[in-house]
Amino acid sequence: MLEVKNLRKTFGDLTAVEDVSFTIRPGEIMGLIGQNGAGKTTTFRIILDLLTADQGEVLWENQHLSKKIFNKIGYLPEERGLYPKVSIENQILYFAQLRGKKKSEISPLIDDWLKKFDVKGKKTDKVKTLSKGNQQKVQLICTLIHEPELIILDEPFSGLDPVNAELLEEGIREAQSKGARIIFSSHNMNNVEELCDSLIMLKNGRQVLNGAVRDIREQFGRTKLFLESDLSREALLEFPGVQRVEKNRDGIDIVYLTQAEEGKAIFEAATRNGYIPTFSQQPPTLEEIFKRMAGERNE
Known part of the structure; x- marks a missing residue:
């Protein structure tokens, strides 16, 4: 050791x-x-x-x-x-x-x-x-x-x-x-x-x-949500705690939350009609954490 x-x-x-x-x-x-x-x-x-x-x-x-x-x-x-x-x-x-x-x-x-x-x-x-x-x-x-x-x-x-x-x-x-x-x-x-x-x-x-x-x-919380559903960007932005919504190259919404718990309400709304292809709530990547801790300007 x-x-x-x-x-x-x-x-x-x-x-x-x-x-x-x-x-x-x-x-x-x-x-x-x-x-x-x-x-x-x-x-x-x-x-x-x-x-x-x-x-x-x-x-x-x-x-x-x-x-x-x-x-x-x-x-x-x-x-x-x-x-x-x-x-x-x-x-x-x-x-x-x-x-x-x-x-x-x-x-x-x-x-x-x-x-x-x-x-x-x-x-x-x-x-x-x-x-x-x-x-x-x-x-x-x-x-x-x-x-x-x-x-x-x-x-x-x-x-x-x-x-x-x-x-x-x-x-x-x-x-x-x-x-x-x-x-x-x-x-x-x-x-x-x-x-x-x-x-x-x-x-x-x-x-x-x-x-x-x-x-x-x-420890940084599962505040990054990958979502593929019928909810529009405008509808997602109306949920409490949603900071912003982006789309990745595959057309999947990336929803940034202030608190991980706020994903529950989005899940319930997105699945109200049953199955959806994608719902994954993840913590930030190491690269995102690195930039947050170092400060993007310095990096």
Whole structure:
């Protein structure tokens, strides 16, 4: 279990992280979200001991991190960093050896990992001959091939097309199934909502959200109603608590409510003649919550 307790980090007059705390258990995926400059990368660097916190501590299985524990970590930085004139194979071997693995342990695995992530190129090709996307997949293999117990991914989906993003998701889920603790940052709330068990949102270095993804969504209330019925937009706007009504691309009304309870009256009116194709009352999406918490102007 990874425990992050009351982290604080300043740079001169700037407070980058203030009182950040969370726990990640085996097999759990946590999302770290927030605007640019919110403190996400600083938090990662403190966990990795690349920065020293002004206060607070990071514990792994109730112990402070040591070199032995760092060999159990896989880290994908936001600033990608491969050696362009080195072959794919030697690149992977080099990073694995930095994590305490022997060449004899990793060499037999390379072909399968290149196939798993659909890397276009032979393992003897130099990194510089690969496309940007394939270089990113090679760096991801370097992050995962030693089967780390803690995986930290800083904006891993950045620049990936939908097909390669799906390959990354599969890699993350496979590591999760083996008990890895995984934390990743992303500006794509769909990735966070799809993959994460829990999330932390930082704003100006402070936690403004912390908990299970479903619980966080539910705490904002089921105030978004998807409706397909005979009720007109004008009729819907007459119901108490209806803020506005929009139509999506499929022609389904999206009704925004001030309180979740106000959906009951709409349901009764919409179903007075029996069956209707659509009635679904949902909490806001993570993207909507993100914008609400961050402030749309800033975003």
